[in-house]
Amino acid sequence: MAPAHSNGIAVDSIHATGNPDTPVEVVTDLLAQALEAKDSEAIKDLVKQAHDVMAGLDPYLEAVSSKPSQACSELIHRSLTHDWTQAFKQQKTQFHQKKECCAGALEGSFLKSLIRLTSAKTVLEVGMFTGTSTLAMAEALPEDGKVYALEIEPYLQQFAQPAFEAAGLAERIEVVLGPAEESIKELARRGVRFDVAFLDADKGGYLAYYKKLMDLQLINPGGIIVVDNSLMKGRVYAPGRMADELADAIREFNQFVIRDQRVEVVALPFRDGVNIVQRKRVAGDVVNTGLHNNLLLQRLKLTNKVALVTGAGQGIGRAFAHALGEAGASVAVVDVNKDKAAEVAGELADKGIRAVAVYADVTQKADCKRMVETVVQQLGGLHIGVNNAGINKNAAAEDTTEADWDLTFDINTKGVFLCCQEEGKHMLAQGYGKIINTASMATLLVPHPQKQIAYNASKAAVVKITQTLGAEWADRGLNVNCISPGIVNTALIQESKDLQPLVGEWLTQIPAGRLAEVTDLQAAIVYLASDASNYMVGHNLVIDGGQSIW
Known part of the structure; x- marks a missing residue:
């Protein structure tokens, strides 16, 4: 039976298998043997074994974890070697700070990983100290992300700010000075919400901060609250403890959160304890729960899907291949240029995306058939076909050659149809598929001042192919749509002596005021x-x- 400790929470003291498994269980077992041993040498040996397991734990974890960045390492060193006692005596700080409060390399790496795992863009840190955890989290954010670091000591902001600037991350960090609870209210008034909130400040304030974050709905859907020092050096649960205000505060906090029906919590014995708190999924209709219990962003994931993209060796096709891979799909990079296809496939592989390079000339039916067969064989299926390969031969209508007309229609129109046909055969047989064809805004207007009759006509045909196949195949599980980009700032324009001079005039035609x-x-x-x-x-x-609307 699980014993009930003075904290009011029942705790199992033996592993489910009956054998020690984790380092803590091993040490507990060794110490239990030492308590029962009669021989002093046996006791000493058991205690030494227990000591060696625990003494080596943190150094080993750091040894097998990735090292922090140079910027973080330097700030950690500065924090550990700074004379905080002197700063307090000189009344630079309100409180006598201790170097031990500085977030170490392993803790910083842990927080950095959490930010990446959650794809966070906005982070709240309650309890800045010297900013090492702030800096580590900022490193994992996108350029438009931000850490809001709540700090009560102006001196600590001044201490850390040069490190933020030297790392080039000052724009991702906003230090909010003042009492944390008031700062949280102020951020709420500003409309700021968080993907991750990290509580590591005065332990007596944890509960108030948590209540504010939850009651004011400041955590975004799918977001988490990370709570540091949730074990308080074991004082929250160890029997026979002395009266301890900080441990009492953490104990009260832990008990409140575990009883809060709005959330689920997992307590981890990492460092001095880390709790990860997340809102529960709600019940209700499909709008409440999400389709198939998927939140909206989950519905955009392409996990276990296989995509092919033609013309993916450069430009728009390359960007499509990266986007689909980042969303979770395996990607076949298809191009008539083998080297470019291989280069892009290599880029995807470097990002951890399963990718293959496939040669195909989309004007040849045999190549399109082989393309689909190769993708299915090498990647295990085909669910998404992006038919993007295309060319544009600029020429006035009266000067357009028959050869250029035929080549444009062969690639832009016939090539799209042949790809759709071969992709469609496979997808119709499996009862599911997505085909996306690249058309153009030239299907809605006549781009000018450039002359491109063959291109405009070929892309208009792509839209009609898309609509026809969409109508024919929709009730058989296959969606066919197309995407019409405006003028895209690719190498085709950047390196063209004929097109580059036209950019200024194009910009006057585009309400957004820039190229895509x-x-x-x-x-x-x-x-x-x-x-x-x-x-x-x-x-x-x-x-x-x-x-197209002007």
């Missing part, structure tokens, strides 16, 4: 490839900065 970047198209391709777009059929999704 390939990254402007990535979210759209993921949406069209995901189950979030299951009811979109034969649609031409236009992303042109507003050019």
